[in-house]
Amino acid sequence: AQSVAQPEDQVNVAEGNPLTVKCTYSVSGNPYLFWYVQYPNRGLQFLLKYITGDNLVKGSYGFEAEFNKSQTSFHLKKPSALVSDSALYFCARGSWGKFQFGAGTQVVVTP
């Protein structure tokens, strides 16, 4: 079974509106969860991580993510999207050296 799932291939949002990118994970041990972003023709950049502790994690560029154990989800959020947030977003799960990434969600923010 896939360890990390991103159910949406693409998310379209107007600039200034809230942005949510969904991620669910399979239940197996402690979830070390991450979000990364990939801008065109570039490598991935770290946004934020959940290890243990607070269920709301704050990260780079105004992004945050909410960890929900009962729903096994780790959705990425931003209160007000910018055109510059248009990129490919990956949810990932790490476990003692092994990393598994979701298929990615393309975010398109229109002016």
Added chain:
Amino acid sequence: EAQVTQNPRYLITVTGKKLTVTCSQNMNHEYMSWYRQDPGLGLRQIYYSMNVEVTDKGDVPEGYKVSRKEKRNFPLILESPSPNQTSLYFCASSYEFPGQGRNEKLFFGSGTQLSVL
């Protein structure tokens, strides 16, 4: 500047011709790993290394080899490339790996676009 350097950036080769993609980091990171990115599949881990002389398989290791003789370098070797290895490859490193502590942020290289004809 702290960075992960991959070379070459682009590579076109033919089936069966051995090739090496180099990866070097200047951050004294313990952990290094290789991924391939394919449309609709996201990134899939090929191999990883937790320290010098310690390597292990990721989810898609078939057809690849790695070595970690020095802390800073982690080359990816394709002994006999095949067309299904055409992909975008990324190397990444971090100070620690998930579960080890608090410094698990991965730093990625710029990628190597490989085409095997």
